[in-house]
Amino acid sequence: MLVPSLARLPCSLRENDPDHCKALCSYVDCKVLCGQPVSGVRLPVGGLDYPIPTADTALLDHLMAHGDARLEKVPQEISSLSSRVMQLVKSRLPGHLPSGDEVAEELCMTRRTLTRHLAAEGTNYKSLAEAARSDMAKQMLLNESSIAQVAFLLDFGDQAAFSVAFKRWTGTTPAQFKRTNG
Incomplete structure (x- = not known):
């Protein structure tokens, strides 16, 4: 379920299939724009700051530790x-x-x-x-x-x-x- 204030934001898709866009529109309950240069959802400023009432802090700590461990294994030299x-x-x-x-x-x-x-x-x-x-x-x-x-x-x-x-x-x-x- 989308946060109510985000539900009105349009999604954009590179795909130009009107049937697919219409189906997606009804599924995600927002306007879907087909045939756009990029796919994405434009969020308002602070759109990712909404609290998640079911958030599990232990799971978050575990995932952050796992992510940090994975990042340490990535080669540090970034190619030019x-x-x-x-x-x-x-x-x-x-x-x-x-x-x-x-x-x-x-x-x-x-x-x-x-x-x-x-x-x-x-x-x-x-x-x-x-x-x-x-x-x-x-x-x-x-x-x-x-x-x-x-x-x-x-x-x-x-x-x-x-x-x-x-x-x-x-x-x-x-x-x-x-x-x-x-």
Whole structure:
């Protein structure tokens, strides 16, 4: 059962299924907005401060201790945003190179926030995407993939565009790279 003053707050869903939204609306007794950019419930200031009459303090203490113990086991080193962006881009390659907007959305931030945080780390999305493509291209060329195949798999328009980019990255052409390292 919802707290009476919260029952009038709208819920928003990314899903655009009117039947599902209508069913959810009747289940949770509040207005449900379908096809929204994000899913969630907007609470008023202090909306989480409502007392719960059936609260069990012993259970709360137990859960807090359990949560703290679990957090202690989490690695303390938090990866930088640039390393998370690189991992995300590399996970999509070979294939479609995600745009900066797609990466920002996947990391639950705006493109502007992504750009600002990467700048604070001394880099930008384009440099990271190019580095990921370069690493993948070298790996694929060493594994005896053809230059045309690598160009296609790394989302280049054609082999010539790939060759120009590869030379910019490494100072050598893909063919020379294959000969000297293969």
